[in-house]
Amino acid sequence: MDQSLLEQLKQVFKGDIAKDETTLMTYSHDASLFEVKPQLVVFPKDSDDVKALVKFVSEHKKDHPDLSLTGRSAGTDMAGGSINESIVVAFQKYLNHLVSIEGNIGTVEPGLFYRDFEAETLKRNLIFPSYPASRSICAMGGIVNNNSGGEKSLRYGKTEKYVKQVRVVLADGNEYILKPLNEKELKEKMEQKNFEGEIYRKMYKLITDNYDELQKAKPKVTKNSAGYYLWNVYDREKKIFDLTKLWVGAQGTLGLLLEAKIELVPVFPHREMEIIFLHDMSHLGEIIDAVLPLEPESFESYDDNTLMLALRYFPEFARQLGITGMIQAGLAFMPAFMEMLVGKLPKLILQVDFTGDNPEVLKQKVASLREKLKPLHPQTRIAIDDQEKKYWLVRRESFNLLRNKIRNKHTAPFIDDFVIDPHQIAEVIPQVTDILKKHPEFIFTVAGHVGNGNFHIIPIVDIQNPTVRKAIPEISNQVYDIVIKHGGSITGEHNDGLIRTPYLKQMYGEKIVKLFEETKNIFDPQNIFNPRKKVHGDLDYAMSHIRMNW
Numbered sequence: 376m377d378q379s380l381l382e383q384l385k386q387v388f389k390g391d392i393a394k395d396e397t398t399l400m401t402y403s404h405d406a407s408l409f410e411v412k413p414q415l416v417v418f419p420k421d422s423d424d425v426k427a428l429v430k431f432v433s434e435h436k437k438d439h440p441d442l443s444l445t446g447r448s449a450g451t452d453m454a455g456g457s458i459n460e461s462i463v464v465a466f467q468k469y470l471n472h473l474v475s476i477e478g479n480i481g482t483v484e485p486g487l488f489y490r491d492f493e494a495e496t497l498k499r500n501l502i503f504p505s506y507p508a509s510r511s512i513c514a515m516g517g518i519v520n521n522n523s524g525g526e527k528s529l530r531y532g533k534t535e536k537y538v539k540q541v542r543v544v545l546a547d548g549n550e551y552i553l554k555p556l557n558e559k560e561l562k563e564k565m566e567q568k569n570f571e572g573e574i575y576r577k578m579y580k581l582i583t584d585n586y587d588e589l590q591k592a593k594p595k596v597t598k599n600s601a602g603y604y605l606w607n608v609y610d611r612e613k614k615i616f617d618l619t620k621l622w623v624g625a626q627g628t629l630g631l632l633l634e635a636k637i638e639l640v641p642v643f644p645h646r647e648m649e650i651i652f653l654h655d656m657s658h659l660g661e662i663i664d665a666v667l668p669l670e671p672e673s674f675e676s677y678d679d680n681t682l683m684l685a686l687r688y689f690p691e692f693a694r695q696l697g698i699t700g701m702i703q704a705g706l707a708f709m710p711a712f713m714e715m716l717v718g719k720l721p722k723l724i725l726q727v728d729f730t731g732d733n734p735e736v737l738k739q740k741v742a743s744l745r746e747k748l749k750p751l752h753p754q755t756r757i758a759i760d761d762q763e764k765k766y767w768l769v770r771r772e773s774f775n776l777l778r779n780k781i782r783n784k785h786t787a788p789f790i791d792d793f794v795i796d797p798h799q800i801a802e803v804i805p806q807v808t809d810i811l812k813k814h815p816e817f818i819f820t821v822a823g824h825v826g827n828g829n830f831h832i833i834p835i836v837d838i839q840n841p842t843v844r845k846a847i848p849e850i851s852n853q854v855y856d857i858v859i860k861h862g863g864s865i866t867g868e869h870n871d872g873l874i875r876t877p878y879l880k881q882m883y884g885e886k887i888v889k890l891f892e893e894t895k896n897i898f899d900p901q902n903i904f905n906p907r908k909k910v911h912g913d914l915d916y917a918m919s920h921i922r923m924n925w
């Protein structure tokens with residue numbers, strides 16, 4: 376950014392402005408494959424700063440078309456969502472407060488770490504149930520803007536269900552509240568002769584003109600973070616028009632988030648867990664059918680490669696449990712160690728978690744599940760005492776294990792989050808792994824939310840190897856072909872970012888992508904907010920920004 380422009384920015388912005396090399400390099404990365412260096416990182420002190428920033432960019436955009444604003448909370452996005460070339464707006468330094476918890480509604484600023492929010496909600500025996508596996512490192516702004524999901528999403532659904540209201544800055548540099556509106560409220564909004572009125576008029580027209588087509592385009596899976604969720608905005612029966620449904624998961628492409636009101640749910644006091652070891656996948660569909668009607672809180676899975684990695688790096692991995700925990704984990708995993716030695720690890724480990732108020736009901740559910748599974752002869756185990764923690768640890772830590780453990784190789788999230796109907800897992804997963812097996816440079820594990828049919832396949836690779844880089848788009852294409860052919864979504868939680876926006880046309884088709892572009896244009900006609908995400912994706916741009924040095 377040229378000096379005179381920077382000086383002008385300093386006149387209107389109270390927060391910190393950084394352009395030193397260390398800061399720029401730090402903010403060039405998130406948890407994705409990419410490196411995109413910003414020109415400036417700014418740390419707004421309050422809402423007025425955010426508004427001033429948007430007004431500033433809007434006023435200078437004509438003469439400086441490359442100016443843009445990319446919101447960032449904790450920067451753990453796996454798709455390249457929180458990196459960009461112009462100005463990164465970092466919310467974590469100042470806008471990081473828990474504003475209040477009143478009843479079952481928590482009001483949060485974007486930079487608030489989820490872990491700090493959870494510590495407060497748990498004091499009230501409440502929880503935000505859609506926390507992601509990155510719960511200890513991510514913040515609420517990213518959770519809302521990515522429409523994050525996690526281990527409890529099977530029972531509770533995703534973030535979109537819990538965001539009741541957002542306070543945002545839109546492209547005209549003013550602050551607005553988005554929330555569900557009834558007919559009368561919507562009419563009033565549409566009559567306003569200002570930018571907000573125009574947004575409501577245009578969005579209402581876009582959605583009602585294309586209502587049936589949009590409903591048809593809604594992915595038929597239980598989790599989706601791909602595209603703009605235009606199909607969820609207008610409930611024609613209840614006559615409720617709710618732009619929070621569009622905002623959540625839009626990756627900061629429609630504006631900047633200042634605050635969100637989040638619904639919380641009670642924490643159940645009792646838990647039972649059944650672990651199922653599958654030596655072949657042939658009965659997976661029947662097992663899923665046996666488990667889902669019992670309404671578990673979560674139903675998770677990981678493969679033999681994940682378990683092998685956990686066993687191979689056991690001391691480091693179990694260190695998180697403390698000395699007693701380590702000994703208990705050693706005992707819990709003893710059978711798995713023996714199986715590894717004789718080369719007989721189960722192909723897939725399934726964890727079924729039941730929670731509730733009545734321990735007897737939970738015990739009955741486990742007993743009923745075991746009865747249903749008997750004819751299928753899988754090996755099963757009820758997790759007793761603290762044992763479940765150890766199995767959960769493998770599941771939760773699978774990606775981190777990969778990230779931290781293999782020397783000279785790095786995790787490459789690019790087909791990391793697809794979703795299919797769980798009944799099609801047994802058919803789809805082998806097809807996907809067959810594609811990967813044709814590329815011996817890609818070492819991979821399979822773990823995920825089996826109950827939702829949502830899988831995290833994150834290969835580890837030597838990214839310096841040109842063969843690897845060339846294969847990434849090829850594999851993506853082939854995998855997404857399969858996923859889309861089976862009615863799935865290319866992302867259930869991690870969102871589009873740089874890596875998946877180019878595939879939205881493959882998933883939704885030309886017409887729906889056109890509606891996404893119109894939506895972006897209605898909210899952000901100057902393309903100020905987080906360019907190249909959600910619309911106008913550019914695969915060549917993404918591939919030319921692969922991070923080479925870690």
Ligand SMILES: Cc1cc2nc3c(=O)[nH]c(=O)nc-3n(C[C@H](O)[C@H](O)[C@H](O)COP(=O)(O)OP(=O)(O)OC[C@H]3O[C@@H](n4cnc5c(N)ncnc54)[C@H](O)[C@@H]3O)c2cc1C
Pocket residue numbers: 405406445446447448449450451452453455456457458466485506507508509512513514515516517518519520521522523524525526626627628630631632633774775868869905
């Ligand atoms: C080990 C690991 C495990 C993970 N597991 C999961 C998982 O289980 N489920 C899941 O959903 N994700 C997962 N993720 C991805 C990521 O951690 C989550 O999506 C998380 O919610 C992002 O939060 P963040 O604060 O780091 O977001 P950021 O990276 O800061 O931002 C995410 C997106 O939101 C936008 N944004 C952030 N703040 C604002 C704002 N104030 N205004 C406008 N836009 C904004 C950014 O531009 C970006 O597009 C995982 C990541 C890692 C590294």
